[in-house]
Structure formats: C-alpha cells, structure tokens
Amino acid sequence: MRHFPLFMDLRGRRVLVLGTGKVAHRKAEPLARAGAVVEMADRFDAGQLAGCALAIGADAAETELVALFEAARAAGIPVNTVDRPALCSFITPAIIDRDPITIAVSSGGAAPVLARLLRAKIEALIPPAYGRLATLADSFKAEIRRRLPDMGLRRRVLERLLGGRAADLVFAGREDAARAEFARALESDEPARGMVALVGAGPGAADLLTIRAQRLLGEADVIVHDRLVTPEVLDMARRDAERIYVGKARANHCMAQEDINALLVRLAREGRKVVRLKGGDPFVFGRGGEEAEALAEAGVDVEVVPGVTAALACAAQAGIPLTHRDVARSVTFVTGHTKQGRLDMDFAPLVRSKTTLAVYMGIVSLPQLRDGLLAHGLPAGTPAALIERGGTPRQRELRGSLDELVDQAAAWSTRGPTLVLIGDAVGRGVGWSRTVPAMALVGQAFRPAVA
Ligand SMILES: C[S@@+](CC[C@H](N)C(=O)[O-])C[C@H]1O[C@@H](n2cnc3c(N)ncnc32)[C@H](O)[C@@H]1O
Numbered sequence: 436m437r438h439f440p441l442f443m444d445l446r447g448r449r450v451l452v453l454g455t456g457k458v459a460h461r462k463a464e465p466l467a468r469a470g471a472v473v474e475m476a477d478r479f480d481a482g483q484l485a486g487c488a489l490a491i492g493a494d495a496a497e498t499e500l501v502a503l504f505e506a507a508r509a510a511g512i513p514v515n516t517v518d519r520p521a522l523c524s525f526i527t528p529a530i531i532d533r534d535p536i537t538i539a540v541s542s543g544g545a546a547p548v549l550a551r552l553l554r555a556k557i558e559a560l561i562p563p564a565y566g567r568l569a570t571l572a573d574s575f576k577a578e579i580r581r582r583l584p585d586m587g588l589r590r591r592v593l594e595r596l597l598g599g600r601a602a603d604l605v606f607a608g609r610e611d612a613a614r615a616e617f618a619r620a621l622e623s624d625e626p627a628r629g630m631v632a633l634v635g636a637g638p639g640a641a642d643l644l645t646i647r648a649q650r651l652l653g654e655a656d657v658i659v660h661d662r663l664v665t666p667e668v669l670d671m672a673r674r675d676a677e678r679i680y681v682g683k684a685r686a687n688h689c690m691a692q693e694d695i696n697a698l699l700v701r702l703a704r705e706g707r708k709v710v711r712l713k714g715g716d717p718f719v720f721g722r723g724g725e726e727a728e729a730l731a732e733a734g735v736d737v738e739v740v741p742g743v744t745a746a747l748a749c750a751a752q753a754g755i756p757l758t759h760r761d762v763a764r765s766v767t768f769v770t771g772h773t774k775q776g777r778l779d780m781d782f783a784p785l786v787r788s789k790t791t792l793a794v795y796m797g798i799v800s801l802p803q804l805r806d807g808l809l810a811h812g813l814p815a816g817t818p819a820a821l822i823e824r825g826g827t828p829r830q831r832e833l834r835g836s837l838d839e840l841v842d843q844a845a846a847w848s849t850r851g852p853t854l855v856l857i858g859d860a861v862g863r864g865v866g867w868s869r870t871v872p873a874m875a876l877v878g879q880a881f882r883p884a885v886a
Pocket of ligand 1: 745822823
C-alpha cells in the first residue's frame, strides 16, 4: 500500500486552494461539501497558510505552486498539487459519496484514470439509498449498544438487519417499515445460532469467487482454510475475522480430518458464523462431503457454496475446451492420488469413452497413469497438458503428447498445484494463455479465420 487512507474531519477548518480556474473549482467543491472553509487565491502568500488544515495547488502559475508546496511542507501542512506527484504530500482519491458513507478509491497515483473507472463501477453497484440505510442504523446506535452489550451478538444482529429485510425495505423507499424491522430485531432474545458454510474459494484469483462466497467471507467470524486458498482470497474476509489454517499439503496434513470436523462443530456451537474455505469447489476432491456429513450429524446448519474447480479454471485460461462436439463428448474428473504408491484406477472405460480426462493430484503418479492408459489402447500421441497454478496470473502450461509430458514433467514443475488434462479436445481450442504467447498445441491446432 503506497498511501495510507484516512478520512479527515474538515468541518469549519480552513483549506487554501491556489488557483481560480476550472480545476481549482473542481477541487474546492467536495471540500466545501465536507464543511471546509475554502479560500481560493491566484497568487501565493505564506501568510495564507496560517491555520490551514490542508493546501491544494490547482491551476496557478508554476512558481506559485512550487512556493506553496515548499511552504506547506515546511509548516507541516498536508499539500496536494493537481497532476504533480512531485509536489504532493498526499493524494486525493476518487470519491463515491453516499453520505454518511464515503468510499474512496486510489491507484496510489499510478493510474488515476483507472481509479475513476473503478469509481464508476462502484457507483453503479451501490444504490444511493445506502446513505439512508446508514442514517437509519445510526439512529438506533445507542439503543442497540444498550440492549446488546455483547459485541459479537450485536454485530450478528446488525448484519442480519443491514444485509437482509431492513435493507430491502429502505431500498424500496419504505423507511417506516424498516424502522419497525429494527425495533422488532431488538425485542427478540433469540440466542445466537452458529452455522458453517463450506465455501469454494476457486483456483486462487479473488475475482473468480462467487458473489455469494464474497458475501459470506465478509460476514464470517471465523475462516477455516487450507493450503490451496491464496492470500488474495483470504483478503476478501473481514479484517477482524479469526483465521485458522488447517493444512493440507500432500503427505503433510496439518490437522487430521476428524479434528477439522470436530473444530467446525465446536466453532458453530459457540454461536459463530464459520466459513470453511476450500480451494476450488468444496465437493470436488475436497472432502467437503465428509465435513457436511459430520456437521449435519452434529445438528449444525450447513450451507455449501460452489467454487470454480481447478479443471474449469485451468481449461478456460489455457483456452482448452473440455468437451468438443467432434472429439470429446464427456469430461471426467479423476484423482491421481495413490494408495501405498499404487494408482487404483479403472482405465478401460476412460479410454473407451472418448472423454477428456482432468486428473487432480496427478503429477506424482503421471508415469503410472500414462502406462495404464496406453496399456488399454490410448495412443501415445494423445494431446495432453500440465497446468500449474491454473486460473491465477501465475498459470504455467506445458503441452505435448502424453508421452512427452511424462518425460518433461519433473523438470518443468515448480511444485505449485498442477492439473493434468488428457484427450483429443486438449489439442483444440484457441490455445491462448497469459504465459504461452505462441500457440503450442499438438494435434489438430485451431487456426483463427483470417478476415
Ligand atoms: C485436494 S485437490 C482439491 C481440488 C479442489 N477442491 C478443486 O475443486 O479444484 C488438490 C488438487 O487440485 C488441483 N488444483 C487445485 N488448484 C489448482 C490450480 N489452481 N491449478 C492447477 N491445479 C489445481 C491439483 O491437482 C491439486 O493437487
């Protein structure tokens, strides 16, 4: 983070704006809206800075702007000069004003236009009524604190109100009904009830999370996560949510599955809102089924939120179709996990059915997989791909025939999570990727039509 964001109370404080043109007025307007006493001047005089909380250099002459910057810095007064990073001790963000809610967006000066585009997106996402919702919540603040002294319970009640019916009522313009909803929630002495959401974290990129996953991450008291969950996704959780890491790398289980189940049950029984965050999809090779069963048996409410599983993320980013009308009419997810070093797989139907194979945890057992498939009749030249850290900006790919890949895999791998794709469809598609600029397809490569 290049700049530390903070919101300043400028009510009744003097702010000097140097310049009297369009830019100066554009800068002065939000300052005045925040209650500042804005003084505008064409020329700089050191005396003008006395008692100022901020100084802004806008469309005055260069010598005046430099003089303002130096004098303000010497006096310890924060100063910003429009479009002149060298003459700034602070920068001004793009603002979304939903008074009393203010959202500020900054690119740290790197790309102000991008920050403004982001602001436009956020403006569209957040209805103006959010300000009214915040005002309503504010009017109940003292009473809520008095009636619900426990901070956790207070937060849960507020989350239920602000993320649910009361918010819907405000957005529909029915403030009186929303007020009644608040009053009812405060009357009820319903005990806090914990719950667990088994949430798919997708392949690692935060923008591949579902909207439901994002909402639950924002509401959870505790996040129980495993190794595949990236810091970028964890950052979507509430800052003060407790984070519990439970493993697991291959052959390095940080916590046994039974202990994870018991932990989830205990946390829910404490009345906490738990997100059990799992890489990809919780029900695809994620032991989500076992956890859901254990929770249901213990009488804990459980919700399952799907995530983008590795096969989908890898294939999409690599431009590889998983099915293709001409060559693959099904896709099969299999695990390459071995038991006592042996790959226990029924190869015959996999070879017979013209499927695209998506092999999870398959890098170690790749030679056994190749031998089994070839022994059952799969041609050695069948297109295949290894995709490491798929669906993230660090995705890497290795493509070739199945035979070639097996030979190169060990030297190529950097030990990130890797998916193996095998089948004729792997040789089709657009073959674009962020890491492989040229098409490196085997088999029948797709050639874009030239107009
Ligand atoms: C225990 S499984 C979990 C699968 C996960 N539940 C899912 O739906 O993607 C772990 C395996 O998934 C695959 N995997 C997970 N994330 C991946 C990624 N970003 N890129 C490539 N493969 C990945 C690897 O084969 C890894 O060994």
